[in-house]
Amino acid sequence: MTTPRRLLLAAPALFLLPRIVHATPEAMALALREFTGGAAVRTGRVALDVSPLVENGNTVPISVIVDSPMTEEDHVRAIAIFTERNPQPHVITAQFGPRAGRALLATHIRLATSQTLHAVAALSDGTFWSDSAQVVVTLAACLEG
């Protein structure tokens, strides 16, 4: 049985643990606002593809594609990816030139823990669209060190 005295003795040790910094959903909302300038973000047109179950958070393949003709009149200017519980909410922002052909971004990212990812697209007409995905990161059974 843990006595209060023991708890008291253990308490200072907690402060010695390395501080693991996580962004919060609020910090993510702030980073998102920086990207959108406060404009409304609607759900749709964006397809975020990532495995719902990840066996190692160090390298997580992810792709985002936006349904767009990519013409001068109607194209995607940028796509950004945000996370809720990584140390920093911003992951990547991609911008597309007239030759890009498709609004597609594929990369490998890091996920500190299970969380929700958001992909937001900025369109040439000033609208913003998004998709999100929940990812469960399983922990490796045997870690070195």
Place this chain on the structure above:
Amino acid sequence: MARVLINIPRTIAAGETITVRTLIQHLMESGHRPNGDGSVVPRDILRRFTASFEGAPVFTAELSPAIAANPFLSFTMTVTESGTLTLRWEGDNGFDQTETRRISVT
């Protein structure tokens, strides 16, 4: 010079939209990892990737520490005529590397 792998389709028809895939050898030290002594390993990441064709930007990306080590980036490009594709990676501690590939349409 960091090792770089650039994958471009072998044959390209004029007007075709191709997928370019790139890998570059880089630790992407996040700046969030603790050292053995309790301090934090200083950040050393690639911050920016730029792809341009004949000088015109095709795809650019701003990277945060959440990009995995040995960054993989893939994008598409519509090729209307032959020309030079320039890929540039810029990062912390003065990292700056440029690779060029000749793109020929058949």
Place this chain on the structure above:
Amino acid sequence: MKRVALLLLCCLPAAAQERRSGFADMARETQALQADDAMNPAMLWVQEGEALWSAPAGPAGQSCASCHGDAGTSMRGVAARYPAWDMASQTPIDLAGRIAQCRAERQGAPPLAREAPVLLALSAHVGLQSRGEPIAPLTDPRLASAVTEGASLWRERRGQLDLSCAQCHDDNAGRRLAGSTIPQAHPTGYPLYRLEWQSIGSLQRRLRGCMTGVRAEPFAYGAPEYIAIELFLMGRAAGMLMETPAVRP
């Protein structure tokens, strides 16, 4: 009755199971990383190894290619046959050890440490030349005692957890430990890119990881014990196809 049969099937040791590469136990996304050379980060090391193969090193300005020519021809299947017997030291030697030996003694270049990026790159380049080849361990009688030693090291309990390699990778392979499937531990893809390492590494690095995992003091890099275990494992995996450079979680 059916349930009992199913239970029995689950409890069969790996020896009685069909042999399967760790590739088969990975998530589809991790498999895709290995299957596509344009996405497999280990190919960065292969590319470096390819450049090193024909780069002169040492006072005589000799490269690997000066003696061995095109690796695609001369190194085909070589990694699938290692470890081999080393005449000079009268001991078994693994592929990385042979590359390091060639480098130091034949080229006269500064020696390469275990896990040095240059040694991993050359090992990956040579290993790639055996991709798709069946593992074909040498039947050299001089290796026999090391194979036997490897087999007993495999079954020897070690560390504070008092676990042998066999207890996890034979007796409990295919079952789950926390979130991961316990693999049968066939050395089909070394050196390989491990997502946990965020880098490429050798079989010895992997074995050391397992040893610290059971809270045992690992042998030093290059120790004959590792070569003995590798010899045993290559025999255990005989006929399985090489995957170098593999990707594992």
